[in-house]
Amino acid sequence: MELAIFLSTVLFVSLIQIAIPFLVKRTVAFGVTIPYEQTRNPKVLKYKKWYAFVTTVVALAVIIGLIVLSTILDETKLVLVGSLFPFFVLFSGLSLYFYFHYKITKLKKVHEWYSGIKQVHYADLDARSKDEMLASFVHFIPMIITVTLIILTVNLFEQLPNQIPTHWGPDGKPDAFTDKSWMSVLNLPIVLFVLQLMFFGINFFTKRSGIKINAGNVTSSKLRQLRLRKYSSWFLFVTNIIMTLLFAGLQLNLLYEQLFSDSFLLLLPFVFLLVVLVGALWLAVKVGRVDSDLEGKLVTGESSKIESVDEDSYWKGGLFYFNPNDPSIFVEKRFGIGWTLNLANPIGYFVILFPIAIILILSFLIFKWF
Numbered sequence: 001m002e003l004a005i006f007l008s009t010v011l012f013v014s015l016i017q018i019a020i021p022f023l024v025k026r027t028v029a030f031g032v033t034i035p036y037e038q039t040r041n042p043k044v045l046k047y048k049k050w051y052a053f054v055t056t057v058v059a060l061a062v063i064i065g066l067i068v069l070s071t072i073l074d075e076t077k078l079v080l081v082g083s084l085f086p087f088f089v090l091f092s093g094l095s096l097y098f099y100f101h102y103k104i105t106k107l108k109k110v111h112e113w114y115s116g117i118k119q120v121h122y123a124d125l126d127a128r129s130k131d132e133m134l135a136s137f138v139h140f141i142p143m144i145i146t147v148t149l150i151i152l153t154v155n156l157f158e159q160l161p162n163q164i165p166t167h168w169g170p171d172g173k174p175d176a177f178t179d180k181s182w183m184s185v186l187n188l189p190i191v192l193f194v195l196q197l198m199f200f201g202i203n204f205f206t207k208r209s210g211i212k213i214n215a216g217n218v219t220s221s222k223l224r225q226l227r228l229r230k231y232s233s234w235f236l237f238v239t240n241i242i243m244t245l246l247f248a249g250l251q252l253n254l255l256y257e258q259l260f261s262d263s264f265l266l267l268l269p270f271v272f273l274l275v276v277l278v279g280a281l282w283l284a285v286k287v288g289r290v291d292s293d294l295e296g297k298l299v300t301g302e303s304s305k306i307e308s309v310d311e312d313s314y315w316k317g318g319l320f321y322f323n324p325n326d327p328s329i330f331v332e333k334r335f336g337i338g339w340t341l342n343l344a345n346p347i348g349y350f351v352i353l354f355p356i357a358i359i360l361i362l363s364f365l366i367f368k369w370f
Contacts, residue, residue, distance in 0.1 A: 006082040012277040014059030017093040021048040023288030030101040031318015031334045036216040119309045122215035134233040139200040142244035149189045192247040198355040209328035216307040220291035284337040
């Protein structure tokens, strides 16, 4: 089971890493804005292919290494070592990204790609009316389940055993315990509720963020933005539902001992991981098919002498967005599929970092005091 989880995780991470340069916006190459007419530049295409090739080689080496280690190490050591392999793939991909980010930046500067091109801010007043993002209140649905769990836990508190499990081993059985207290018993549903609030906040502020359309490629860029908003909101909601079912299953098994078998509890996280990974691939394909190299054609009808304003100065390393002039809290990633924070907007820190801080504090109190 452990090998299957690690292999599926590495395979997913590798596929995404390999495909990313071809899934991002056509006018962004390794985090650098390029004019629409340069999207088929031979060097740009060459860099993308080299990135994909090297990442594929690294991924195959990691997969082979995992399989070999599974025949040598016991389960405990395999879990410790195997958990590092997906991060190795990510780190190698990130290293390649920065290398080609530098190459594209240099190429853009030397050839003065934006010389003679008029840069404008494009606004489409009709785009907002076509936005099909899910309403934020749908995230209240899993919250109702969590509140019900909290009420049920409070009512059954006196009936619970004096030792509460805090960790489950690879066989699905608890292998670490703590003394019964209100904090140890309610920790799981409280953490779940905090995560649900974070999901609500992400959807709420993403829905209010700007729809950024490329003036040099209005048709495809508009469709991509609308797809990203729609499908990412569905992905977020489905992830919230699946996560709630996972936490609810663990909490119910605590309240009603042996409600679920050890094998079922072992299977739950794997199913959650599988659904999230498949969902992420689905999102990448649905969004990445538009206004990217996968689209397979250049959209005509827009002037190659007009482009959206080059915002490279607001993107640090092409990954971190810091623009105090942009009221948007979330913007589309330049390398990857999904959203990233506008680090110049303090609301974003509250939406993401505050819930994470609460969860870390709760975890610390559990293991420090009990």
